[in-house]
Amino acid sequence: MTYALPREIGPREIGPREIGPREIGSEFHWDPAALTAGGDDWLPPVSQLFATGCGALTALLRHLRPRGRLHVPSYFCMGVAEALSAEIPIAWYRHLPDRGGPRWETLRAGPGDLVLAQNLFGRDRGEPWNDWMAAHPAVTVIEDHSHDPLSGWARNSRAAFAVASLRKTLPVPDGGLLWSPRGAELPRPAGAESEGAHLKLAGMLLKSAWLDGRPVAKDDFRGLQQRGEHTLLGNAGPVSAFTAAVLPLLDAAGLRQRGIENARALAAEVPVTAGPFRAQLICADQQRRDDLVRHLAAHRIYAPVHWRQDRGGVWSGDDEAADLAARMLTVPVDHRCSPADVRRVAAVLLAAPETVGAGIA
Numbered sequence: 001m002t003y004a005l006p007r008e009i010g011p012r013e014i015g016p017r018e019i020g021p022r023e024i025g026s027e028f029h030w031d032p033a034a035l036t037a038g039g040d041d042w043l044p045p046v047s048q049l050f051a052t053g054c055g056a057l058t059a060l061l062r063h064l065r066p067r068g069r070l071h072v073p074s075y076f077c078m079g080v081a082e083a084l085s086a087e088i089p090i091a092w093y094r095h096l097p098d099r100g101g102p103r104w105e106t107l108r109a110g111p112g113d114l115v116l117a118q119n120l121f122g123r124d125r126g127e128p129w130n131d132w133m134a135a136h137p138a139v140t141v142i143e144d145h146s147h148d149p150l151s152g153w154a155r156n157s158r159a160a161f162a163v164a165s166l167r168k169t170l171p172v173p174d175g176g177l178l179w180s181p182r183g184a185e186l187p188r189p190a191g192a193e194s195e196g197a198h199l200k201l202a203g204m205l206l207k208s209a210w211l212d213g214r215p216v217a218k219d220d221f222r223g224l225q226q227r228g229e230h231t232l233l234g235n236a237g238p239v240s241a242f243t244a245a246v247l248p249l250l251d252a253a254g255l256r257q258r259g260i261e262n263a264r265a266l267a268a269e270v271p272v273t274a275g276p277f278r279a280q281l282i283c284a285d286q287q288r289r290d291d292l293v294r295h296l297a298a299h300r301i302y303a304p305v306h307w308r309q310d311r312g313g314v315w316s317g318d319d320e321a322a323d324l325a326a327r328m329l330t331v332p333v334d335h336r337c338s339p340a341d342v343r344r345v346a347a348v349l350l351a352a353p354e355t356v357g358a359g360i361a
């Protein structure tokens with residue numbers, strides 16, 4: 001399985017202040033201010049915490065031992081799909097980031113099959129899936145709520161299983177939450193905690209010091225983050241003690257709300273589709289998208305791409321999905337941004353020639 005941290009292009013940086021404006025996006029740092037004991041009521045009462053979302057899915061597949069295939073949305077993380085394809089034959093159905101939702105006619109699941117349903121960028125609704133599940137009781141649906149673990153859909157899910165990779169939205173080094181809204185038996189994580197979580201936590205702590213102006217080299221915490229992510233990749237072991245301890249104390253709802261407000265504020269100025277999972281922009285073509293990612297990085301705004309689809313490797317076979325994947329980027333306006341940060345992102349985007357002709361899905 002191969003998926004990488006967003007690349008960051010720039011000079012070797014020792015401290016944030018000598019260089020210019022605050023960086024926006026990239027990996028979360030550790031911020032104790034996020035610990036408000038803000039309420040753990042979103043955490044399912046019965047769940048298992050794995051090191052990663054992919055590991056949780058792998059463990060679930062091994063536990064269920066399905067006879068059939070796993071149906072995966074065509075706009076999805078190809079690295080995760082590739083990892084799951086080692087466990088079970090995969091089929092694709094069309095689900096694009098275009099508000100059209102899953103194209104049900106392409107989802108040809110039969111009895112004994114499993115379906116991965118995703119709340120893409122947090123913008124889908126649960127009702128159509130509830131109807132589909134009611135009409136297909138012999139198919140097991142696993143919902144992926146990684147982009148919005150606190151959505152109404154996630155909290156009121158009726159699926160057999162649901163999963164969320166937590167470090168995509170919350171400032172924790174690892175964590176793949178698995179639960180069964182229907183109360184089905186869950187697999188347990190096996191083995192020891194991943195060293196990857198420790199490396200990532202070290203990276204988060206050093207980044208925090210760097211943001212405070214301490215003499216920390218950016219390369220050093222980036223190296224820890226990358227090694228950590230690499231080590232963590234697909235791990236089906238238990239979540240780290242750190243993440244397990246802080247999760248119930250995090251102001252997850254407050255972080256979510258701030259992210260949503262920031263994405264909306266950006267959308268008021270720039271043609272992006274807003275939140276709940278940050279904001280997405282579609283460029284006219286791949287060249288302009290890649291140039292825009294570089295342009296933003298030169299302004300210390302680190303925009304990830306969700307998700308590249310390489311037609312030469314594992315890909316969905318859905319040309320429309322691959323085309324969108326080649327043109328989209330995620331604008332990293334999450335809970336960390338201040339109003340001034342959002343205004344700066346908007347100004348940089350509006351001044352970029354690559355933004356001309358960009359639009360929303």
Ligand SMILES: Cc1ncc(COP(=O)(O)O)c(C=O)c1O
Nearest residue numbers: 052053054055077080144146165
């Ligand atoms: C939508 C989605 N689901 C699941 C995963 C897997 O999560 P993890 O990185 O924790 O294995 C990812 C990872 O990129 C993802 O983007």
